Amino acid sequence: MSELDALMKAFGESGGDSSILTNKEVAHFVVSGHSILSMQSVEGLEVNAKETLSGISASIRVREGIKLQNPVHLCFGILHKKGNQKIKMDVKLEKNASAHFVAHCIFPKAEKIRHIMDAVVDIGEDAEMRYSETHYHGVYGGIEVIPKAVVKIAKNGRYFTDFTLITGRVGKLSIDYSVEAGENAVTELTAKIFGHADDDIKIKEEVLLQGDNARGLIKTRVAIEDEAKAEITGITEGNAAGARGHVDCMEIVKDKAVATAIPIVKVRNSLAKVTHEAAIGSVDKKQLETLMAHGLTPEEAVDVIVKGILK
Amino acid sequence: MPLLEIKNLTYTAGDKKILDEFSLAIESSEVHALLGTNGTGKSTLAYVIMGCEGYKPASGEILFNGKTIDELKIHERAQLGITMAWQEPVRFEGINVRNYLTLKSKENDSARYLEMVGLHPELYLHRMVDKSLSGGERKRIELASILALHPKLALLDEPDSGIDMLSTQDIINVINVFKKNGSSVLLITHREEISLIADKASQMCRGKIVCSGNPEKVAEYYKSRKCLVCDGEVCAYV
Numbered sequence: 001m002s003e004l005d006a007l008m009k010a011f012g013e014s015g016g017d018s019s020i021l022t023n024k025e026v027a028h029f030v031v032s033g034h035s036i037l038s039m040q041s042v043e044g045l046e047v048n049a050k051e052t053l054s055g056i057s058a059s060i061r062v063r064e065g066i067k068l069q070n071p072v073h074l075c076f077g078i079l080h081k082k083g084n085q086k087i088k089m090d091v092k093l094e095k096n097a098s099a100h101f102v103a104h105c106i107f108p109k110a111e112k113i114r115h116i117m118d119a120v121v122d123i124g125e126d127a128e129m130r131y132s133e134t135h136y137h138g139v140y141g142g143i144e145v146i147p148k149a150v151v152k153i154a155k156n157g158r159y160f161t162d163f164t165l166i167t168g169r170v171g172k173l174s175i176d177y178s179v180e181a182g183e184n185a186v187t188e189l190t191a192k193i194f195g196h197a198d199d200d201i202k203i204k205e206e207v208l209l210q211g212d213n214a215r216g217l218i219k220t221r222v223a224i225e226d227e228a229k230a231e232i233t234g235i236t237e238g239n240a241a242g243a244r245g246h247v248d249c250m251e252i253v254k255d256k257a258v259a260t261a262i263p264i265v266k267v268r269n270s271l272a273k274v275t276h277e278a279a280i281g282s283v284d285k286k287q288l289e290t291l292m293a294h295g296l297t298p299e300e301a302v303d304v305i306v307k308g309i310l311k
Numbered sequence: 312m313p314l315l316e317i318k319n320l321t322y323t324a325g326d327k328k329i330l331d332e333f334s335l336a337i338e339s340s341e342v343h344a345l346l347g348t349n350g351t352g353k354s355t356l357a358y359v360i361m362g363c364e365g366y367k368p369a370s371g372e373i374l375f376n377g378k379t380i381d382e383l384k385i386h387e388r389a390q391l392g393i394t395m396a397w398q399e400p401v402r403f404e405g406i407n408v409r410n411y412l413t414l415k416s417k418e419n420d421s422a423r424y425l426e427m428v429g430l431h432p433e434l435y436l437h438r439m440v441d442k443s444l445s446g447g448e449r450k451r452i453e454l455a456s457i458l459a460l461h462p463k464l465a466l467l468d469e470p471d472s473g474i475d476m477l478s479t480q481d482i483i484n485v486i487n488v489f490k491k492n493g494s495s496v497l498l499i500t501h502r503e504e505i506s507l508i509a510d511k512a513s514q515m516c517r518g519k520i521v522c523s524g525n526p527e528k529v530a531e532y533y534k535s536r537k538c539l540v541c542d543g544e545v546c547a548y549v
Contacts, residue, residue, distance in 0.1 A: 221404075250404075286401040289363055292385035293395045294460060295415040301386075304406065304414070311405030 004030065004037040007077050010106050014136035014167065020073045027068070030075040031056050033083050045072065045099070055086030055116075064094040064124070071132075072099060077106035078113050081142075089119040093127040093157075103133040110143035110171065117147040123157040123185075131161040137168030141197055144172040151178065153185040155211065163191040166310050170199035170228070177204070183211030183240075190219045192310045195228035195257070206235040209243035209272065216245040223306045224257035233262040238272025247276035252283055252306055312377050314339040314495050315360070315393075315464055320371030322352075322359055322518075329355045330368070331518035337464070342486060342496040344506035344526055346533045347515035353499045354398060356515075357466040360497070361395045362388050375464070392463030396470060398499075400453040402441045408452055409436045412459050424455040427488050429481040446473040454485050464495045471505050483508050503530035 001009070007030065008018040020026045021038060027045050030038040034055050041047050044066030049058035062068060078085055093099060107113050123129050137143055145165075153159050159179060170193060179187050189205050201224070207216035218234040236245035251259040263276035283305050291301035313336035322330040329352045337343045347353045358366040360373060362385045373380050380388055403411070412421040422432035428451040438444065440452060450473050457465050471482050479502075486508050489496050498509055506512045512529035514522040522532045 284401065285364065286397070287403060289361075289385055290397065290401050291414065293361055293389050294456065295386060295389040295394075297386050298384075305403065308403050308405030 003032050003035070003079070006079055007032050007037065007075065007106065010077065010079060010108050010136075011075060011104055014104075014106060014108070016075075016104055023070075026070045026073065028073040028075065029058065031077075031085070031087065033078050033080075033085055042068065042070070044068065044097075055084075055088065057088045059090045060092070062093045062097040062099045062127075065096045066094075066099075067097065068099040071102045074101055074103040075106070076103065076115070076117075078115070079106075079109060081109050081111040082113060084114045084116075086116040087118070089117065091119060091129070092122045093124050093129050095124040096126045097124065098128040100130040101132070103131065105133065105135045105145075107143050108136060108138045108168075109140075110138050111140050112142045114144045115146070117149075119147075119149040121149060121151040121159070123151065123153040123159050125154040126156045127154070128158040129160070131159075133161070133163045135165040135167070137165070137171065139168055141169035141171045141199060143169070144174075145170075146174045146176075148176045149178070151180065151187075153179065153181045153187060155183040155185065157182065157185045159185075159187045161189050163193075164310075166192060166194040169197060170195045170201055172200045173202065175203045175205065178206040178208070179216070180208045180210055181214035181216055183213065185211055185214045187215070188217045188219065190221075192221045193223075193230070194306070194310055195222065195224040195230060197226045197228065199224070199228040201228065201230040201232075203231070204233045204235070206237075207245055208237045208239065209245050209274075210239050211243075212240045213242035213244075214240060215243070218247045218249075220249045220251075221309045222250070222259065223252040223254075223310060224259060225254040226257060227255070228257045229259075230257075231260040231262070233264065234276070235264040236266075236274045236276070238265075238267040238269060238274040240269050241271035243269065243272035243274075245272075245274040247274075247278075249276075249278040249280075250309060251280040252309065253281060254302075313337055313374075314341070314376060315497075316374040316377075317360070318372045318374070320356075320359065320368050320373065322355060322366065322368045329518050330359065333371070333518060333520065335513065335520065337495050337497060339463075340490065340493050340495055341511060342490055342498060342509040344498045344500060344509035344512040344529075345515060346500060346503060346506050346512060346529060348501070351515045352518040353515055354468050357395055357468050357497065357499060360466055361385055361393065393466070394457055394460050394462040394464070395466040396450075396453045396457045396468060398468040398472060399446070400449050402444070402449065404439070404441050406440050407436070408438050408440060411440045411452065412456050414456070415460065421455075421459070424459045425452075427458055428452070428455045428485055429478060430455070447475065447478070450474055451481070458485065458488060458492075461492055462494050464497065465489055466497045466499070468499045469501065470498070471500055471502055479505065503533050506530055506533075
């Protein structure tokens, strides 16, 4: 079996649809370790990628006015127990373009793996980008995931990202996102993570509302159990008139796990408004009792609640 | 043998008796309305029957189908057929109405239960049971979820609060469905017009039943504000 077939098999086993590789109307970019296995573009989308000494370097452009009808699938993985993957991405959506990128990060046998993503994203005027990243990890926890993104959104631009890691062990995760929103720009950063054993989760997300009437939301949902740790830092700055920002963090803690939430809100313009809410603790008692009154055991009820917040 | 029999139940919070040697029996398929003003112990009684945390009685006994349930946890009581609709139902992230209505019910007929509580299935089945629902919508969905369970005993804590007056008929319709399905209902309410649908009614004051029997007579007594236990001190204020 070729490496591409093996990766797509693992992708299929983790719930993905491997037929995306054969559909000519769907763009894709598949990387295993530091090897580019498959790449396909569609009209209006330019992908230039190369294997370098230190990893993969990719430049992705969506041309002006182009609205991609189908999501662009990015598949990153390492099927071996050990390895490194470093991906440098430069993404640009030109004026009035729109695209949805779906990233599948697959590390089913990870025992000693390091996955680094370093992205620079530039959203043009009136452009819209959605980025959904879902991780599929194995049960060993020997993985380090370090995604970093610096995003700049121009006037009326929109940027939505959704990071999900609820299958398998998290390992060591260190997210570092920074988004700068211009006039009337909108951004939402969502992360959903379930940590087990001695998983170590660190998230730092920053939204700088620089333009008038810019809007930002940081929404984090984390459940941790056993001896896992999570430290969530959500930073929002309202630096222009009419800017509106909100930081919303919820962490459910079980067993001996330890959670920390650090919402940081700053306002430098009297016409801006930034709010935050953080809830950390065990499962809400009233939610638990309501589900138990429906006949669910305490274990089933906790499972429903945790799956709900991570959905 | 009554379906539910409460014998001399006393529950205290601090040094205050919330339920004071309280006794009540509900027969199978009986709708029993419990009237009373704020702070008379109606909701506490429901929490004690359901077995909620922190609501263990100091003395007394609760029998369900002739067997004591005092040591059972909430889900064990639910599995016997007791369930409860809270006065202010809690919200859940990431659970839609369709899934909420089928958490434990054997059938998958969510649309029908929504219609029974006056909600259009097409508009609500995909909605989340979260903060996006109004208080009234959430209460209706809770009632639908309780109907879907086909309980032997439903504890309904003020199902009419938070729902506009024009929808009182919807609540009455829901109670009638419980009756039709053979469920017993303990209907906790402030409103005597709702209590009239019951087979029997009781009025509570200071953790005791002060009047019990025919719903019309109990409603009249309730409206008269002539409670002998509190001498009007509690029951005059509705």
